[in-house]
Amino acid sequence: MTNSGPELELAEKITHTLDEAGVFKSASDKDAKNAKEAFLKAFATGQMDSYAWKRLYERAVDKADAQAEGES
Amino acid sequence: MSLIEKLKIRSFRGACCPLELNFKPDKHIALMFGESGCGKSCIVDALEFALTGNFGSLAERRGMGRVDKAKYMHSVGSQSSDLLVEASSGKKKWIATLSRTVPQLTGSDGRPAVSVLRRSRLMSFIEAEPAQRYAGLAAFVDVPNCIASEDALITVIKNIAEEQEKKLSAIERDERALEEHWKSEKSSTANWQAWAQDLAKQDVAASEIESTSLDGLLTSIDRLGRTESDMREAVKSQEETLMALEDAKAKLSAVESSGVTASLSVLLERARDFLRRHPDYPNCPVCEKQNTAEVLASSIETRLNALKEVQQAMANHDNAEKNHKAQLRQATDRRSTFLRVAQSVAQEIGKLQGDCVAVTQDILASCQDVACDDDTKAMLAASTLACALANQVHPLKERRNLLQKTVGKAGIVRRLLAEVQQSRKEWSALAQLKSQLDSTLEIVQKCRKEYVNGILLGVAGQADDMYGRIHKGEPLGGLKLWLEKRTSLMLSGKFGSEVDVDLQAYYSESHLDTLGLCVYLALEKRANAACKLLVLDDVLTSVDQPHLERTMELLQDEAASFGQVLITTHYGRFFDDFKRRHSSGSQVQFIRLNQWHFDVGITEVTCLLPADDLRVAMSASGIDKTAVANKAGRLLESILDYMAKRIECPLPYKDNGFTLGELLPAVIGIGTRFKSGVKNDASKDLPESWTELRPLVQKVYEWANVRNLIGAHFNLEGANLSERDVMDFGTMVLDLHAKLVCPQCGEMVRRDTGSLWECRCRRFCVMPLKYKTG
Numbered sequence: 001m002t003n004s005g006p007e008l009e010l011a012e013k014i015t016h017t018l019d020e021a022g023v024f025k026s027a028s029d030k031d032a033k034n035a036k037e038a039f040l041k042a043f044a045t046g047q048m049d050s051y052a053w054k055r056l057y058e059r060a061v062d063k064a065d066a067q068a069e070g071e072s
Numbered sequence: 073m074s075l076i077e078k079l080k081i082r083s084f085r086g087a088c089c090p091l092e093l094n095f096k097p098d099k100h101i102a103l104m105f106g107e108s109g110c111g112k113s114c115i116v117d118a119l120e121f122a123l124t125g126n127f128g129s130l131a132e133r134r135g136m137g138r139v140d141k142a143k144y145m146h147s148v149g150s151q152s153s154d155l156l157v158e159a160s161s162g163k164k165k166w167i168a169t170l171s172r173t174v175p176q177l178t179g180s181d182g183r184p185a186v187s188v189l190r191r192s193r194l195m196s197f198i199e200a201e202p203a204q205r206y207a208g209l210a211a212f213v214d215v216p217n218c219i220a221s222e223d224a225l226i227t228v229i230k231n232i233a234e235e236q237e238k239k240l241s242a243i244e245r246d247e248r249a250l251e252e253h254w255k256s257e258k259s260s261t262a263n264w265q266a267w268a269q270d271l272a273k274q275d276v277a278a279s280e281i282e283s284t285s286l287d288g289l290l291t292s293i294d295r296l297g298r299t300e301s302d303m304r305e306a307v308k309s310q311e312e313t314l315m316a317l318e319d320a321k322a323k324l325s326a327v328e329s330s331g332v333t334a335s336l337s338v339l340l341e342r343a344r345d346f347l348r349r350h351p352d353y354p355n356c357p358v359c360e361k362q363n364t365a366e367v368l369a370s371s372i373e374t375r376l377n378a379l380k381e382v383q384q385a386m387a388n389h390d391n392a393e394k395n396h397k398a399q400l401r402q403a404t405d406r407r408s409t410f411l412r413v414a415q416s417v418a419q420e421i422g423k424l425q426g427d428c429v430a431v432t433q434d435i436l437a438s439c440q441d442v443a444c445d446d447d448t449k450a451m452l453a454a455s456t457l458a459c460a461l462a463n464q465v466h467p468l469k470e471r472r473n474l475l476q477k478t479v480g481k482a483g484i485v486r487r488l489l490a491e492v493q494q495s496r497k498e499w500s501a502l503a504q505l506k507s508q509l510d511s512t513l514e515i516v517q518k519c520r521k522e523y524v525n526g527i528l529l530g531v532a533g534q535a536d537d538m539y540g541r542i543h544k545g546e547p548l549g550g551l552k553l554w555l556e557k558r559t560s561l562m563l564s565g566k567f568g569s570e571v572d573v574d575l576q577a578y579y580s581e582s583h584l585d586t587l588g589l590c591v592y593l594a595l596e597k598r599a600n601a602a603c604k605l606l607v608l609d610d611v612l613t614s615v616d617q618p619h620l621e622r623t624m625e626l627l628q629d630e631a632a633s634f635g636q637v638l639i640t641t642h643y644g645r646f647f648d649d650f651k652r653r654h655s656s657g658s659q660v661q662f663i664r665l666n667q668w669h670f671d672v673g674i675t676e677v678t679c680l681l682p683a684d685d686l687r688v689a690m691s692a693s694g695i696d697k698t699a700v701a702n703k704a705g706r707l708l709e710s711i712l713d714y715m716a717k718r719i720e721c722p723l724p725y726k727d728n729g730f731t732l733g734e735l736l737p738a739v740i741g742i743g744t745r746f747k748s749g750v751k752n753d754a755s756k757d758l759p760e761s762w763t764e765l766r767p768l769v770q771k772v773y774e775w776a777n778v779r780n781l782i783g784a785h786f787n788l789e790g791a792n793l794s795e796r797d798v799m800d801f802g803t804m805v806l807d808l809h810a811k812l813v814c815p816q817c818g819e820m821v822r823r824d825t826g827s828l829w830e831c832r833c834r835r836f837c838v839m840p841l842k843y844k845t846g
Contacts, residue, residue, distance in 0.1 A: 006523075007217045014218075014519045021515060023508075046217030050228040057508045 011044035023056065074099070075184040075605045075636040077161045079119060081674075083154035085130075086114040088147040089673035095638075099661035101631045104640045105647035106665030111674030112640040116188060116609045119638070121145075122159040122168045123186040123605070125175035132192055142173035147673070159184075184635065187596050188607040194588035198576065202560035209561060212595040213527050215520070219558075222516050229513060232506045239499040246488045246495070253485065268485050276482045283475035285424055290468055292417045293461045299413045300458045303406040310403040313396035320389035327385045337379040344372045407451065414442045414454035417461065435460045521555060527598070528553040528561075534594035535587070538630065542586050542622045548579070551587070582614045586623060593626075597633050606634045610642060620646050625822060628660070628832060652710035655809070656684050658818030682707040683809050690802050697790075697798040701783025704798075704805040708732060708772065708779070711812050712739050714820060718829060719746075721843050732780075736773040740766060745840045748811050754834040757825075762839070768808050775801045812838065 015036055018024065024039070026032040039056065042048045074097050081087040093115065095102055106112045117128030130141045146155040152170045159166045164180040177183070197208050247264075254264035261267035346357060347369045356363050418439035421431055438460060441453030536551040543549070550566030565587070567578040575584065589611055596606060608627070615623055620643065631637040641647060651662050664679040666672075680688060686703040689696060712735040716723060721738035723730055730738075739746065746766050749759030778801040782790030813820055814836030821829035821838045829838040 006213075006527075007215050010215050010218050010520060010523045013523060014516055017515050017519055018512060021511065023512065043221045044217055046220030048221035049224045050231065053225050053228045053509060053512075054505070056512075057505055 007044045011040050015040045076159045080158040081118045082156040083147045083150035084118050084157050086111045087673050091674050096661045100659040101637045102661045104663040108642050110665040111668050116607050118157045120188050122157040122166055123183050125177050184605050186605040189592050190609045191611050197588045198584045206559045206561035213524050225513050229509050232502050236502045239495045243492055243495045246492045250488050271482055271485045272489050276479045279475045280479045286472035289420050292420055296413045296417050296458050299410040303410040306403040306406040310399040313399040317392040317396045320392040324385040324389045327382045340372050340376050411454050414457050418442045524555055531594045535590040538590040541626050585614050593630055601633045603635050605636045607638045609640050653820045655813040655818040695795045698782050700798050700802045701779050704802040705779030705783045708805045719843050732776050739769050748838045751835050759837055772804050
C-alpha cells in the first residue's frame with residue numbers, strides 16, 4: 001500500500017529529528033525552512049537519492065565556506 | 073447504505089448460470105452459509121474480481137502461473153469473453169470482464185476498497201517465517217518511499233566508504249613509491265618521510281639549467297663532429313680532383329709535344345667546313361694549287377682522324393679542371409661551416425655555469441683560439457677543440473644524466489607528496505561526510521523502527537483486546553509484535569504464567585486461527601476501514617462452538633468500523649444459532665446457498681429469521697395450522713433455550729436439546745425477577761421501566777400444547793383446535809420474542825454487566841443475571 005499518509009507521517013518525524021540534530025542549519029531561517037520542506041517532500045516520495053543525500057551536507061559546507069569567505 | 077448492494081455474476085468460475093445476489097442496504101453484515109462446494113468462495117472471488125481485478129483464491133493457489141489461472145476464471149462450457157461480474161450500489165456500477173487473460177475494469181468511478189481474508193492467509197501469517205510474515209503485513213506497515221530514501225542513504229554511505237578505501241590505497245601506493253625511491257637513493261636521512269620532505273624543499277633550478285645547457289652542448293658537439301667529418305671528406309675529394317687535373321695536364325702536354333698542335337686541328341676543321349660549304353671551289357683555298365675539292369676534303373679528313381687523341385686529351389683536361397674547382401669551393405664552404413660550429417660550441421662552453429669536470433684547460437684554450445682572426449690558427453684550434461670534446465662526450469653525458477636524474481627525482485617526490493597530501497585532504501572530507509551520513513542513517517532507522525513498532529504496538533494492543541474477548545478467562549494473550557530486522561516481523565505472547573513465548577509452540581491450531589484473525593482485524597481497522605468491504609471467507613473452520621459464538625460477537629462488534637462486512641461459513645449449527653438470536657431489526661443479513669449443480673450453478677435459498685418465518689406463515693392466505701404451530705414452537709424453543717442458558721435455569725442433564733415442557737417451567741421458575749426493559753440512553757445502568765415477563769411466559773405455557781398437538785406430532789386431537797387458537801399461540805410467541813429482543817439492534821441480550829444482561833447496543837436489558845433458588 002503506497003498510502004501517502006504513513007509516508008508523510010514518518011518523513012515528518014524524521015525531518016523533525018534531523019532538524020533538532022542541526023542538519024538543516026542555514027545562514028537564514030528562510031533557507032533552513034526551504035531545505036526542510038524540500039527534504040520532507042523528497043524523503044516522503046522516495047526521491048532522496050545518493051546525490052540528494054550528499055548535497056544535504058555539501059550544502060551546509062558550501063554555506064559555511066561562503067560565510068567564512070564573507071567574514072574574511 | 074451498503075458499499076455493495078447487488079452482485080451480478082455471469083460465467084464466473086462456479087457460477088455457470090447467471091446469479092444475482094442482493095445485499096440489504098440497511099444490513100451492515102451479511103452472514104452467508106453454504107455447505108462445502110455451494111459457491112461461497114466463488115461469490116467472494118467474484119466480489120474481489122469486480123472491485124480489484126484480482127483472481128481471488130485462484131491467485132493464491134500455487135503452481136499454475138498467472139496465464140493458467142486466467143484460463144480458469146470463466147465457467148466450464150463458456151468463453152472468457154462471456155465472463156462478467158458487476159457490483160453495484162445505487163446508481164453506481166463496477167464491472168469486471170476478462171479480455172483473453174487480462175482483467176478489464178470498467179464502470180463508475182470510486183470503486184470501493186475490498187479486503188478478503190481467507191484461512192490460507194491466516195495460516196500463512198501464523199506459520200510463516202518472520203520475513204514472510206512481514207511480507208504478509210507489509211501492505212499495512214510498509215512505507216516504500218521512505219524505505220527507498222533510506223536505501224539511497226545506505227548506498228551513498230557504502231559508496232563513500234569505498235571511496236575512502238580507494239583514497240587510502242592511493243596514499244599507501246604513493247608512500248610506498250616514496251619509500252622505494254628513498255631506499256634506491258641509499259640516503260643517509262633517517263627515514264623516507266624526512267628524505268622526501270628535504271628533497272621536495274631542495275632548489276633544483278640550477279641543476280635543471282645546467283642539465284639543459286649540457287644537453288645543448290652535447291648536441292652541438294655531435295654537430296661539430298659531423299661538420300668536421302664533412303669538411304675532411306670535402307678536402308679529401310678536393311685533393312683527389314687536383315691529382316686528376318694534374319694527370320690530365322700531363323697527358324695533354326705529351327700529345328702536344330709530338331708536333332701535332334691543337335691549333336692545327338682547329339685549322340683543318342675550319343678548312344673542312346669551308347669545302348663542305350663550297351664543294352665546287354676549283355683550287356686549294358690556301359696554296360692555289362689546282363686540285364679538286366673532293367680530293368682535298370678527303371685529304372683533310374684523313375689528317376683530322378689522326379688528330380682525335382689530341383682532342384680527347386683536351387676534353388679530359390677541361391673536365392678535370394672543372395671538377396677540381398667545384399671540390400675546392402665545397403671544401404672551402406665546409407671548412408667555414410666547421411669553423412662556425414666550433415665557434416658556436418666555444419660560446420656554449422663559455423656559457424656553462426659552475427665547474428664542469430669535463431671542460432678541461434685545453435678545451436678552454438681552444439675555445440679562445442677558435443675565435444681569433446688568424447684563419448689557420450682558428451682552424452687548428454677548431455680541430456683541437458673537436459678532438460678534445462669528442463673525448464669528453466661520455467663524462468659530459470654522465471654529468472647531464474646525473475643532473476636530469478636529480479631534477480626528475482625531485483619532481484617525482486614533489487608530485488607524490490602533493491598527491492598524498494591531496495588524498496589525505498579528500499579522505500578527511502569523506503570521513504566527515506560519512507560521519508554525518510552515519511548519524512543521519514541512525515536517526516532515520518531509529519525513527520522508522522519506532523514508527524513501525526508504534527503501529528505494531530497499536531495493532532498488537534487492539535488484537536490482544538479482541539483476543540481476550542474471544543478467549544475470555546483463558547491465560548492467553550499478551551500479544552507482542554515487533555520488527556527484528558527491517559523486514560522480519562516477530563510474534564510472541566503469553567501462555568499461563570509464561571510470557572513472551574513462541575505462540576506456535578504453545579497454542580492450539582484453533583487459538584492460532586483466532587489470533588491471526590484478531591491481528592488482521594486490527595490491521596484492517598487501521599487502513600481506511602470505513603470505506604472498505606471486509607470479507608472473511610470461512611476463516612473460522614477450526615474454532616469450536618463456545619469460541620465461535622464469541623468470535624461472531626467480536627466480528628459483529630468490530631464490523632461497525634468497516635463499510636460493510638461479508639462473512640461466509642459452512643457451519644450450519646452456528647448459522648442457525650446465530651440466526652435465532654436476531655430479529656429482522658438486526659444489522660445482520662442471513663444468506664443461505666443451495667447445493668451447487670451443473671444445471672443451475674450457484675443458487676440462493678430464501679432465508680428468513682425464525683420470527684419472520686412465523687409472521688410469513690401467519691399472514692399467508694389460507695392458514696396452515698401445522699406450519700404456524702411448528703414455526704411458533706421452534707421460535708419459542710430457541711428463545712427459551714437461549715435465555716435459560718444465559719440465566720442458568722435448572723434443567724435435567726441431557727445430551728440433546730430441551731423440550732418446551734422442560735424449558736417453560738424452568739423459565740417460569742425464575743419468578744417475578746424475570747423482566748426486560750429498554751434504556752433511552754445506552755450509557756445508563758438501568759432502564760426507566762421494566763416489563764415483567766413471567767405472566768407472558770406463563771400464558772405461553774398454558775397454550776404450549778398447541779405446538780405438540782399439531783405442530784410436532786400426528787395427533788387427532790389437533791384437529792379440534794381452531795385456526796384462531798393456533799394464531800393466538802403464534803401471536804403470544806411473537807409477543808414474548810419481541811419482549812426478549814432489542815428494538816434498536818434487533819438482537820437478544822448477550823453482555824453480562826455484572827448485575828443484568830444487555831444486548832450489543834446496550835439499550836436493551838434482561839433480568840436476572842442468574843437463577844436463584846429459595
